[in-house]
Amino acid sequence: MARARSVEGASSPAPLPQDALPVRVLRRRGDVVGVRVRRSVDRAHRSRGGPTPRHRRPGVTRELSCEICVIGSGAGGSAAAATLAAAGSDVVLLEAGPHHVPSTFDQREATMMPRLFADAGLAATRDQSIPVMSGRGLGGSTVHNTGLAVPAPRAVLENWAARGGLPVSVDAFEAAQEEVLRRLGARVVDNDEINANNQVLAAGAKDRGLDFVVARHNRDRCSGCGYCMIGCAYNKKRNALFAWLEGGVTDGLRIVVDAPVDRIIDRADGAIVRGRDLEVRAKEVVVAASALRTPVLLRRSGFRSRAIGGNLRLHPFAPVAALFDHRIAAWRGVPQSVLVTGGARFLQGGRGGWILMAGAAGPAATAAFVPGHGRDVAGLMARYGHLAFAGVLLHDEGHGSVRARKDGRPEIRSWPRGDDRVGLVEGIRALAELYFAAGAREVFLPFTRRPRVGSASELDGLERLPFRPYDVTLSSVHPQASVPMGAGRDAAVRPDGRLRGARRVRVADGSLFPGSVGVPPQVAIMTYGMLVGQVMAAEPSR
Incomplete structure (x- = not known):
């Protein structure tokens, strides 16, 4: 039987105690700002002896300042935030969704889908022909994915590199993917x-x-319950929270959940990130809100490049x-x-x-x-x-598009x-x-x-057979490539992650892919996030 090679030098990670991260991140009120918690989560925190963050008062705007504000805590955002914080930057990480506590996962589709998925798992293309699913909450889609840790193939990377779509060389990107695999504790399934x-x-x-x-x-030490896609109640998945964020509160990283962002104001003297009741002033902003929401946020913030939202791949x-x-x-x-x-x-x-x-x-x-x-x-x-x-x-090689609807949600157009x-x-x-x-x-x-x-x-x-919308059942859980990186002006983002036409805005999620990656994208997205963070940390101005 053909087998993928195990990661060279990787060791088996230590077992994860139940709900280890919630205690670590939420123990001190100063570590998390403006957290709204559900009653079930509230009880879970109290049962562990930690203080419960206070609910925010409506209509009151909290102001924060930092060096770098990262928007989105999924595979790319968590990797970028942790990398920058470890390099000494003062980082605020904003997550639009809540912080999910594994002990509250009840293994029922009817309750977990609305909790873990954006739009309750009901998002779809404009004509409703293809459901398009993405995560909502701290850790993003890494909380509910199946745990596949597949690096981007070299042939795909070479294709992207020819278009200037990598922040480093192909060899360096592959080495970075191996580092991501080590962080994830990835191993070949027995x-x-x-x-x-x-x-x-x-x-x-x-x-x-x-x-x-x-x-x-x-x-890690999987019990085989099979409920990975609606969250691991046993905390055995080494998702973005554990691979990147677990130690972040000691590395200059502040995490804010239930903090949707409405607009980014890009100015010569700094950037302002505005949400419903939160305003963050930063020297730079890293957008990692997913391949569906990153282009919507950028367009809502006044960036008008045709490449923003026009290169979407769905991995049908x-x-x-x-x-x-x-x-x-x-x-x-x-x-x-x-x-x-x-x-x-x-x-x-x-x-x-x-x-x-x-x-x-x-x-x-x-x-x-x-x-x-x-x-x-x-x-x-x-x-x-x-x-x-x-x-x-x-x-997929044909591309779709994602634009902002009047209600602010993504409008997706795509069909193979x-x-x-x-x-x-x-x-x-x-x-x-x-x-x-x-x-x-x-x-x-x-x-x-x-x-x-x-x-x-x-x-x-x-x-x-007919192959029109509704003639064939399709779905998508890997939207990508909606704000592509490249050397040419037809790409939305430069190889250093900086958005074209912006002073202080970068992108660090699956939006950056120049095209379809072909495999489950978790590792490649984390690698892009980590590398964009490394590029920023190495710049002389820091």
Whole structure:
């Protein structure tokens, strides 16, 4: 079995005590400014003997000053903030969402989706054809992702470097990714952790002659409960909070949660960050609010470059399910340990192709996907334990856009066309054939005109099926590349992270990607954030 190499020199991180970070960060009132806490979280803090931060009084504006204000605490923002603070800068980190305490995670889709996801997990493209999910809260999407720790492929980095889309050389970027992997405590998933859902994916890939790897994850002594995508109640995921922010309060880093930002005022003598009841004055601002919200905030702040919001990639994901005679229990164990890379042309040429990834949809999401209504769905859900789940993750080359709606939320426009459409159909066919090779009795496709097939021969003609919005079920959890970095003026951001046309504003999240990265982007985003922080810290003016 092909396996991803373990990180050289990485050691197993120390186990994480339950809710270690909330005690560390919230213990002293001076460490966190203006925190609004839910009652459940409030009780959790009191139960640990720490003081509960006071609720803010409405209509009162608190003013802070610092050297650098970082907006957004996800993979990129946390890495940038921690890097700058460790270099001696006075940093204020603003997070629009709350601080989530793992002991309050109840492992229920109905309650955790609204808590952990922006717009309660209901954000979508303008026509509602593609759900687009991103995180909300301290740590961003790293709190609810599956823990995949996959570095950006070298061929993709070389492609980006040719456009001036890296802050350092390709070799230096790869070395920085290894540092990120060490911080995450990333390790290759053990063979005994590969659940049945991923085993059938590997078995089918082997039968079909498709290359696959066992991926690295940033999880510590995982109990295998399978609820990674709605938050780890057991605190076993080494997300951005633990990789970057745990020691930050002693390194000159102040964290403010429940602090949405409305506008950045970029002036010659400094920048002002304005929120609903908070104003921060800083020498520089680093925006890392996600590939959906960073361009919206920049445009709301008066920056008008066409490159802001016009290069969006969604990494569209086409789900496929299969019914087996034997029990799969896809919701148990490490959700995504096997990656089928046989169709990933971008691994060699830097562009095009797809990977196949297992998934573990909860019962609500599964019932929404499987075809039929009423009794048909009930009959399938009665065999939920025999269903395997995976999907096609596309290295998309066609771009969409994200703009600000009148209510301030992102308006997303995107749909796969041309080569992207061809690639998705190719990947869906390959995944269905893989499942039949692994012994599936029936396969459920994302096409409304052909939702279920009973044999590989029924896959003929997929490329002729309608491929318009609502004809195909797609989703996105990796929006990226909406404020691209590059050397040319058609790029929104310079290689040092500075926004073109701005005096004191930089960007440090997945918005910076010049194009689609092709793999789960957590490691690449953290690497960009860390490198932008290092570039800033090394400048002579500091």
